[in-house]
Amino acid sequence: MNIIKKNIFYLVFAVLLFANVSIFISSMYLGEEINRFDSETKQLSQENLNLEKEVYQVQSLQYAASLSAHLNFTKQSQPVYFENLKYALNR
Amino acid sequence: MSKIRLLLFAFFLLYGAVIVRLFYLQVLHPITTTEYLSTRKILPNRGKIYDRNLQPLVTNQTKYRLFAEPKQVADKEILKIKLARALDVEEASIESKLDMTKQWVSLYTGISKEKRDELISLHLNGIGFDEIPSRFYPEGSSSAHILGFVGKNQDGDDVGNVGIEGFYDKDLAGLPGLIRSDRDLIDRPIFLGTQEKIEAENGRDIVLTVDKTVQEIIKRKLIEGVEKYKAKEGCVIVVQPFTLEILGLSCVPDFDQEHYYNYDPSFYIDSAISSLYEPGSTFKPLIMAAAMEEGLITPDSKFNEDGPVKVGEYSIRTWNNQYEGNITMTRILEKSSNVGMVYVGQKLGNKKLLEYIKKYGFGELAGIDLQGEVPGYLKPQSQWYPIDYATATFGQGLAVSPIQMIRAFASVINGGNLMTPHVVKKLISTSSQQEISPQITSRIIKKEVSDKIKQMLVSTIENGETKYLKPKGYVVGGKTGTAQIALQGRYDASKTIASFIGFSPIEKPQFLALVILKEPSTSQWGSETAAPIFFEIAKELIVYYNIAPE
Numbered sequence: 001m002n003i004i005k006k007n008i009f010y011l012v013f014a015v016l017l018f019a020n021v022s023i024f025i026s027s028m029y030l031g032e033e034i035n036r037f038d039s040e041t042k043q044l045s046q047e048n049l050n051l052e053k054e055v056y057q058v059q060s061l062q063y064a065a066s067l068s069a070h071l072n073f074t075k076q077s078q079p080v081y082f083e084n085l086k087y088a089l090n091r
Numbered sequence: 092m093s094k095i096r097l098l099l100f101a102f103f104l105l106y107g108a109v110i111v112r113l114f115y116l117q118v119l120h121p122i123t124t125t126e127y128l129s130t131r132k133i134l135p136n137r138g139k140i141y142d143r144n145l146q147p148l149v150t151n152q153t154k155y156r157l158f159a160e161p162k163q164v165a166d167k168e169i170l171k172i173k174l175a176r177a178l179d180v181e182e183a184s185i186e187s188k189l190d191m192t193k194q195w196v197s198l199y200t201g202i203s204k205e206k207r208d209e210l211i212s213l214h215l216n217g218i219g220f221d222e223i224p225s226r227f228y229p230e231g232s233s234s235a236h237i238l239g240f241v242g243k244n245q246d247g248d249d250v251g252n253v254g255i256e257g258f259y260d261k262d263l264a265g266l267p268g269l270i271r272s273d274r275d276l277i278d279r280p281i282f283l284g285t286q287e288k289i290e291a292e293n294g295r296d297i298v299l300t301v302d303k304t305v306q307e308i309i310k311r312k313l314i315e316g317v318e319k320y321k322a323k324e325g326c327v328i329v330v331q332p333f334t335l336e337i338l339g340l341s342c343v344p345d346f347d348q349e350h351y352y353n354y355d356p357s358f359y360i361d362s363a364i365s366s367l368y369e370p371g372s373t374f375k376p377l378i379m380a381a382a383m384e385e386g387l388i389t390p391d392s393k394f395n396e397d398g399p400v401k402v403g404e405y406s407i408r409t410w411n412n413q414y415e416g417n418i419t420m421t422r423i424l425e426k427s428s429n430v431g432m433v434y435v436g437q438k439l440g441n442k443k444l445l446e447y448i449k450k451y452g453f454g455e456l457a458g459i460d461l462q463g464e465v466p467g468y469l470k471p472q473s474q475w476y477p478i479d480y481a482t483a484t485f486g487q488g489l490a491v492s493p494i495q496m497i498r499a500f501a502s503v504i505n506g507g508n509l510m511t512p513h514v515v516k517k518l519i520s521t522s523s524q525q526e527i528s529p530q531i532t533s534r535i536i537k538k539e540v541s542d543k544i545k546q547m548l549v550s551t552i553e554n555g556e557t558k559y560l561k562p563k564g565y566v567v568g569g570k571t572g573t574a575q576i577a578l579q580g581r582y583d584a585s586k587t588i589a590s591f592i593g594f595s596p597i598e599k600p601q602f603l604a605l606v607i608l609k610e611p612s613t614s615q616w617g618s619e620t621a622a623p624i625f626f627e628i629a630k631e632l633i634v635y636y637n638i639a640p641e
Contacts, residue, residue: 031279060229
C-alpha cells in the first residue's frame, strides 16, 4: 500500500514537473511569438503607410503637373466655346 | 547510503530554501516595483484630411531621426565623411554635433525612408534611427493656410497650429493608448505578471468642403497674377454661395507645411481670415441691396449726378471726376459712382446704414472653422461722424476681413441668407460620422431684392470696364473695388488694395469668388489687376463645373 502511495506521489510529482517545465517553455515560445507578431504587425503597418504614401503621391495633381511638364504637355487648351459659341450651343 | 541520504537532505534543504524565498518574495513581501513592468504609450494615428471628393490632402508618414552613440563609433573621421556625403551637409556640421563624451546624440531629424536605407547600406558603426511620425502633404503647400501644420509643444508632443490642424487639433490628435506588461530580461512577456493593454483611439478623419482642383486653379492663377501685377500679397476665396462652403482659399505668400520651421511666423497668417482691409467699391452692392430692401430705391430709380458732393469739410468725387447727370441706381454700380452711393446712403439714413452693416456680420466673427479668425473692427456709433457714414457707402473707412466680405456678399446673391462659412464637411471616426450642415445665421434681404441685385451686378460687368474680360456667351455678375490704404491718418493714392468679387452662373450661382491684391504696382485699379485674375479663374471654373452658356 505504501509503495503504491509512493509511486502515485512520484507520478504526480513527475507529471507536475513536466507540466511546469512545458508550460514554462511554451510561455517562452508564446512570448517570442507575441514579440514576433508585434514587430511584424508594426512592419506591415509601416509598409502600408509607405505604399499609401506612394499611391497618394501618384494620385496628386502635383505629380500630374510634373509628369505633364516632363512629357511637354504643358500647353493648356482654351475651351473652344469661349470664343465660338456655336459649338457650345450645338448649332 | 548515508552519503546519498545526506545529498538528498542537502537537495531538499536547498529546494526548501528556494520555496521559502519564493514564498517571501511572492506572498509575504511581493515585489511591486517596475523592475519588470514596462509601460509603453501607444501613439494614436493622427486623423487624415481629405478634400470634398475624398482625395487626400494630409496623411501620415514615418520620418527618421538619425542618432549616434559616440562610444560605439569605430572611426569618427570616416563616419563624418560618409555621413556628410550621404546627407549632403558640411562635415563641420556633423563634427559640431558628434560629442564623443556623450552616450547618445541626435544628429538629424526628418530623414526620409530612402535616405535611411541609403545610410544603412553604408554599414556604419555607432549610428541608428528612431521612427518619428510626421505629416505628408500629397499636394504640397497648395492649401497651406487652410490646412495649417503640426508642430511641437514645450513637452515635445505634436500639436496642430493654424488652419484646420489648429482648429480641429483635438479631433485629429486622437487619444493615446497604453501597454503595461511584465517583461523578462530579453523583453518577452511574463504571463503571470501584469499584462494590460488600453487601445489607442486614432484621430478622426476630416473631409473638407475644399476641392483640390479648385484650390490648384486659384493658387496657380493667384501666383501668376501677383507676379504679373507686382503685388505685395494676394488672396482668393471661392465659396458655394448657397451653403457658404469654402471651395478654395489661397493667400500668398504662404509656406511649406513640412518645413514650416524655415519660415517666419508671419507667413502662417492667413490673410483671408486674419487680416483686415478696406473693401472699397465691392461694398457698394451691399448698401444698394439694403436700400432696396427698405423700399427706398429700385434699380431704375434716378439720381442726378451733377458733381462732387460735400460732406462737412470734405468733398467726395467719382473715381474719374466725371459726372453723367441723371443716372439710374444700376448705372451707379456700373460706373462705381461714389457720389451716387452717398445719395443711396443718405436715403437709407445713418441709423439704418449702421444697422445693415452690423446685419451683414461686420465687426463680429464670421464663425469659420479655421484657427486665427479676427472679428474686424466696427467703431461704436458714438464715434461715427457724417463723413464716416458717407465713405462707408463706398467701402472706405471700414476694416473688414475677406471672409466677412465674401460672407456678406453671398447673402445678397443667395436669396438673402447670411450664412456661417465652413471648411469642414464631415468628421469620420471608426464608429461614427458627423456631418456639418450649412447654417443660416439670419435673413437680411428678400429673394426678390437678391434677384434684382444679381441683375444689377450682371449689368455692372456687361457695361462696366471689365466687359472685355468676360468669357463670351457666359453671364457673370460682379463688382470691382479699389481702396486706398490709410497710412498715418492719410490715404496714399499710390498704394491701393485692388479687389474683385464675382459669381456665375446667374440663375443659381455655383461659385462666388473674391480676389484681393495688396498694393499692385503695374496698376492701382481693381478692374486692371484683380478682375483679370478673377476672370482667368472663372474661365477654368466654368469648364470644371461644366457650366453651360446662358
